[in-house]
Amino acid sequence: MARILAIDYGSKRTGLAVTDELQLIASGLTTVNTPALMGFLKTYIEEENVELILVGEPKQKDGTHSSIETEIQKFLKSFSEEFPALKILRVDERYTSKMAFQSMIDSGLKKKQRQNKALIDEISATILLQQYLYKK
16 A cells, blocks of 8 residues: 545645555644645655545635635646646545644643644644545
């Protein structure tokens, strides 16, 4: 088997999470500045065996897309051109940021640590991936 890579795309930062090769455990990978995302992904995918990319689909409470969806579509187009063999799946990411913040509180992180937006993005990607694995 190969890894599944989850992407919580943001205009400034993008959170990444990945499974082990047996696709049992979701772990936070890192947070990348979005302008450097494609370069990071090229290197990572060349070095690791990845078979599926999950990309968060940000929606409002009423189910309509968030404003960042336009940027995500541009990213998906260039990603598909760069990696035509990799399957991309969109996953609803509603409330993952809130759940990430709550998990930081539950784990006992201090207030200053909880203000680390990069960590929230990485945890959000991990939650996205865990939810996918649970439903799989």
